Amino acid sequence: MFKKIKSYVILCALISIVLVIAGCGAKQNTSQNDSNGTKATSTTEQTQQPAEAVELIVSAAASMTDALTEIEKAYEANHPNIELSFNFGASGALQQQIEQGAPADLFLSAAVKNMTALVDKELIDTNQQINLLANELVVVVPADGALAIENVSDLAKAEVKTVAIGIPESVPAGSYAKEVLTSANLWDALQSKSVxxxxxxxxLQYVETGNADAGFVYKTDALTSDKVKVAFAVNAASYKAIQYPIGIVKATKHSKEAEEFYTYLQSQESLDVFIKYGFSVPN
Structure with missing residues (x-):
């Protein structure tokens, strides 16, 4: 009986020793795994790393300022890792900046010719640009103005001292205005009073502040200000159709994010914002 008890005690001791050795080995393996950079926790317990923040630089026509500012808020709210930085200006000037290597991920122009120039120079892929919007040209006057201006010919009246237009070589609205005045044989006649x-x-600012009696702007710009009123809508047959193409700049370092925003601008959600600000969608 004593021998049986003794044998049982010895067996239990041996089992205990084996368990202790096994436990030490498991602990050592865990330490080794940790030192090698392998997490001991399960996959479900691993901490998710936030997506890397990306800044997208968008060069856009000045006439798109208000609509894009609203779109920016909605897009960034749903894409917390994206920061949209807008570079607003004249389409011709923005085109030249991109040609000279200025950073830009997308280009939104107020004229097809500026986009075509970048496509021709292989700075924008023809398959990654599209005509997104359309606009109209109008003549505005100060909201409290008393001058009777109802058509292009009225701009030649002696009481109209100053007419503002964008620089035709770099500002699409100015180029369209030159077309209108040229077709009416007024371009040369109005040179002395144009700014x-x-x-x-x-x-728009010149007219708002009274530094110009009238000015050629887009319908969308006129709608943003209560300091001006539309004197008349310019006959659409007297200038080329106003189209707004958008495109992805080939030099972008964020192709995936640029393509996603490019696609979003074509969504109904974005188009509804543009329409609210007076743009229209080409057929």
């Missing part, structure tokens, strides 16, 4: 602006928003 040129760096972009369409500056034209």
């Amino acid at each position: 040129q602006a760096k972009d369409v928003r500056q034209v």
Whole structure:
């Protein structure tokens, strides 16, 4: 009986020793795994790393300022890792900046010719650009103005001292205005009273402040200000159709994010915002 008890005690001791050795080995393996950078926790317990923040630089026509500012808020709210940085200006000036290597991920122009120039120079892929929006040209006057201006010919009246237009060579709205005045044989006649602006928003500002009696702007710009009123809508047959193409710059370092925003701008959600600000969608 004593021998049986003794044998049982010895067996239990041996089992205990084996368990202790096994436990030490498991602990050692865990330490080794940790030192090698392998997490001991399960996959479900691993901490999710936030997506890397990306800044997208968007060069856009000045006339798109208000609509894009609203779109920016909605897009960033749903894409917390994206920061949209807008570079607003005259389409011609923005085109030149991109040609000279200025950083830009997307280009939104107020004229097809500026986008075509970048496509021709292989700075934008023809398959990654599209005509997104359309606009109209109008002539605005100060909201409290008393001048009777109802058509293009009225701009030649002696009481109209100053007419503001964008620089035709770099501002699409100015180029369209030149077309209109040329077709009416008034371009040369109005040179003495015209003042040129760096972009369409500056034209609007000249009229708002009374530094110009009238100015050529887009319908969308006129709708943003209560300091001006539309004197008349310019005959659409007297200038080329106003189209707004958008495109992805080939030099972008964030192709995936640029393509996602490019697609979003074509969504109904974005188009509804543009329409609210007076743009229309081409057929």
